[in-house]
Amino acid sequence: MISSAISVSEPFSFKDKRVWVAGHTGMVGSALVRRLRQEDCEILTVSRKQLDLTRQSETETWIEYLRPDVILVAAAKVGGIAANAASPVDFLYINTMIAMNIMAAAAHAGVGKLLWMGSSCIYPKFAAQPIDEHALLTGPLEPTNEAYAIAKIAALKLAEAYARQYGLSSLLVMPTNLYGQNDNFDPQASHVIPAMLRKMHEAKSSGAETVSVWGTGNPLREFLHVDDLADACCFLMKSEANLPLTNVGSGDEISIRDLAYLVADIVGYRGEILFDTSKPDGAPRKLLNCSRLASLGWKPKVNLRSGIDELYTRWRASVRQFEQS
Numbered sequence: 001m002i003s004s005a006i007s008v009s010e011p012f013s014f015k016d017k018r019v020w021v022a023g024h025t026g027m028v029g030s031a032l033v034r035r036l037r038q039e040d041c042e043i044l045t046v047s048r049k050q051l052d053l054t055r056q057s058e059t060e061t062w063i064e065y066l067r068p069d070v071i072l073v074a075a076a077k078v079g080g081i082a083a084n085a086a087s088p089v090d091f092l093y094i095n096t097m098i099a100m101n102i103m104a105a106a107a108h109a110g111v112g113k114l115l116w117m118g119s120s121c122i123y124p125k126f127a128a129q130p131i132d133e134h135a136l137l138t139g140p141l142e143p144t145n146e147a148y149a150i151a152k153i154a155a156l157k158l159a160e161a162y163a164r165q166y167g168l169s170s171l172l173v174m175p176t177n178l179y180g181q182n183d184n185f186d187p188q189a190s191h192v193i194p195a196m197l198r199k200m201h202e203a204k205s206s207g208a209e210t211v212s213v214w215g216t217g218n219p220l221r222e223f224l225h226v227d228d229l230a231d232a233c234c235f236l237m238k239s240e241a242n243l244p245l246t247n248v249g250s251g252d253e254i255s256i257r258d259l260a261y262l263v264a265d266i267v268g269y270r271g272e273i274l275f276d277t278s279k280p281d282g283a284p285r286k287l288l289n290c291s292r293l294a295s296l297g298w299k300p301k302v303n304l305r306s307g308i309d310e311l312y313t314r315w316r317a318s319v320r321q322f323e324q325s
């Protein structure tokens with residue numbers, strides 16, 4: 001059982017620590033690296049080519065060689081609703097293997113502290129809203145991302161078991177839906193914000209009169225900018241509270257319909273928005289209750305409109321750069 005007690009432990013400092021960010025090229029990992037540059041620590045990274053985290057012996061050898069004091073685990077197979085439906089094996093297998101391998105190797109090498117990234121999809125589909133940490137394993141999961149959720153639940157249960165049996169100290173962070181720099185804009189694999197930005201941008205450029213958005217438009221989603229997540233992770237690491245499982249959200253909840261209108265406005269797309277009900281809605285709502293984190297004094301900074309606006313500007317710049325190269 002995850003304890004709800006907030007116990008107090010020794011204050012943690014990044015000063016002079018060797019901090020390995022596993023998965024540093026992804027959206028979350030790269031945000032962690034940017035945020036850690038403000039700390040007085042040595043940031044360690046390794047490319048996917050050099051280390052395949054689904055291989056136990058490679059992972060063990062690497063951690064033995066690297067000897068990090070701290071590991072922030074952002075490495076994961078992630079994707080939107082369509083990618084999850086298309087590749088459940090990848091989402092379950094890769095994410096489970098990454099957790100098993102890093103956890104075993106870290107315990108063996110005596111790593112001091114780890115941070116694991118979960119997701120709001122670990123909670124039951126019909127959990128009471130806003131969802132608090134105690135909702136875990138109280139009901140069936142949303143089927144469209146069950147494989148990913150099971151892998152993340154296995155990882156957090158494994159972290160609890162390693163804490164109990166070997167004293168390995170882990171923080172378990174459960175972010176709400178994320179977006180931001182280095183987001184995936186692949187139309188099939190992406191999450192909704194980059195998918196809508198791309199669709200509406202292309203529709204505007206081609207003069208298309210309609211754009212099709214998946215589902216009914218009714219689901220509600222809470223969105224958190226990835227820079228806010230990275231800041232919350234560093235805050236939690238340094239906080240003296242010993243929180244076993246912590247939700248990280250923004251409170252910025254919006255329907256998919258209103259999100260579509262917001263993205264159209266940001267992009268300057270003036271055509272009609274159609275809702276394709278042959279595509280899945282996924283979870284009806286997944287707003288996180290973040291009172292644990294708020295009680296420690298952390299607040300998100302990036303507002304949804306300005307965060308999407310910034311992402312759109314960055315993406316257009318990268319497309320221009322790609323076209324010129």
Ligand code: GDP
Binds near residue numbers: 219
């Ligand atoms: P989810 O939170 O796991 O469902 O992740 P997504 O970001 O993939 O989807 C969020 C919601 O946006 C779902 O209700 C989707 O049906 C809806 N949606 C609307 N248009 C799109 C789209 O073009 N791509 C994606 N990924 N989702 C979309």
